[in-house]
Amino acid sequence: MKPSTKAALMSALLFPGLGQLLVYKRAVRACLFLIPAACALLFLLAGAITAANAIAEGIVAGTVPLDPAIILQQIEGTDPNGNGNLAGFVLIAAWLASIVDALLNRG
Secondary structure (H helix, E strand, C coil): CCHHHHHHHHHHHCCCCHHHHHCCCCHHHHHHHHHHHHHHHHHHHHHHHHHHHHHHHHHHHCCCCCCHHHHHHHHHCCCCCCHHHHHHHHHHHHHHHHHHHHHHCCC
């Protein structure tokens, strides 16, 4: 298997930048993909955990009924500023860019 294919698969299937780090041994280039992707993923996970905890506490306290439609409304209202959309875009962009970079890299 060609190194570019191996690096692209690692970046595509594991995490952005891992192909650059493990196959090409280019830590700085890998960090260009790893750091933004990791920050975006952590932001999304933190928001999801916070929202899940708030909804679960509401259900336990009885303020949120155990109705899927109402719970869905609660979930949809957890990111009014759209920051999750931006973080999702950063994560996807870093992922795709790392795959393309690995495929185009010949070193």
